[in-house]
């Protein structure tokens with residue numbers, strides 16, 4: 047239990063810092079999933095944007111660069127922050143499971159799990175005693191006083207599972223598969239808000255906990271914490287304890303530096319732990335979203351500026367009459383299709399919720415061709431494993447920040463069979479507006495928004511993603527170190 051307590055400090059600090067990094071990508075909290083700009087209940091940024099801002103903006107501009115002192119790794123590295131968060135959560139849950147098994151196997155649970163309601167009034171009395179600057183008496187025969195026992199119980203058996211549940215309730219794959227249960231915490235934004243408040247509760251607990259350990263008498267408590275024995279050698283305990291804390295601090299400094307200095311390597315290394323987990327989610331769950339018209343968001347954020355350049359503008363002015371989609375690569379029947387030919391392939395309509403990796407959501411109605419239908423026309427070869435979608439926006443021209451190249455994205459071929467995987471031509475009953483991807487964009491409803499390439503110009507079937515772009519599976523994966531699997 048001494049070891050699990052130490053590991054818990056170690057992992058919790060990783061979760062806090064990486065969680066703060068994730069928050070910095072969209073430092074606003076909402077209760078409702080339409081999250082209109084300006085209607086957040088908490089805003090941790092000075093920048094304001096509104097639905098009727100005169101200058102068009104893209105949600106990436108809502109990102110904040112927070113210091114590596116609080117965020118892991120800091121400086122607008124959402125992709126890597128998520129990698130750290132999702133890697134750590136797996137170890138944290140295992141540590142928690144080991145701890146709880148030990149607690150029950152050793153009978154220690156008697157000290158942690160209240161068995162009588164009298165714990166509540168007794169805890170209130172104990173808190174009153176603290177407020178009189180005195181230390182309340184322990185429960186007879188037990189190591190803790192009542193308020194302490196109740197607090198530990200709530201943190202271990204209520205707050206920790208609550209954080210896991212609200213965390214899971216933000217996964218687009220889970221939300222797409224179980225849209226109804228997704229409402230349990232008030233949708234994605236409710237879960238995001240509650241997850242944040244849970245973090246604050248953890249933070250408050252830790253502050254009070256550490257303070258009281260000091261008040262109770264540091265050397266004795268240190269012996270109990272480090273050696274598992276309040277009467278153990280105090281010097282040894284203090285030495286070991288402080289070196290442990292120092293080791294944690296040092297580790298954080300090193301990984302923060304490493305993550306900022308070697309971003310690609312961090313993405314790959316942590317990817318070993320995180321990618322399989324994300325891929326399984328995407329494989330197992332199919333989208334079953336059927337929202338109603340009244341759920342459609344009045345304002346749908348935009349991420350990514352439309353293609354800059356005369357060619358695109360000319361096509362748009364023409365109502366995309368000259369647009370052609372080419373589909374090729376590892377297929378038996380390569381094709382070039384006009385919009386009319388595309389429309390003739392059939393239509394599917396769906397009202398679904400968009401989940402941007404940054405954290406915002408919006409509901410819209412999308413209509414277009416089932417991707418499955420197009421695949422049936424071109425007939426992928428046996429060797430084909432991924433579908434690549436090439437876009438018309440050159441990000442070097444529109445976004446800057448040192449990033450460059452045309453946007454593109456890939457999905458594993460099996461996702462095309464997903465019933466709500468479509469090439470959308472219409473949004474909310476009208477042809478796609480320019481900012482949302484005219485004339486053609488992808489919708490894969492179990493995935494995060496960055497997978498849904500807008501302004502598609504070509505589709506290619508390939509055996510491997512390693513030779514496309516910088517090889518990480520998409521423009522945002524290449525340039526922003528996002529994970530290629532996008533189920534969480």
Ligand SMILES: Nc1nc2c(c(=O)[nH]1)N[C@H]1C(S)=C(S)[C@@H](COP(=O)(O)O)O[C@H]1N2
Pocket residue numbers: 346347348349350351400401402403437438439453454481482483494495496497498499500501
């Ligand atoms: N071509 C292209 N497609 C793109 C992007 C982009 O920048 N360029 N951004 C992606 C991201 S991160 C998101 S969240 C969605 C946003 O879709 P929307 O602008 O229609 O809301 O588009 C995705 N598709």
Ligand SMILES: [Mo]
Pocket residue numbers: 349401402403404495496
């Ligand atoms: Mo996004």
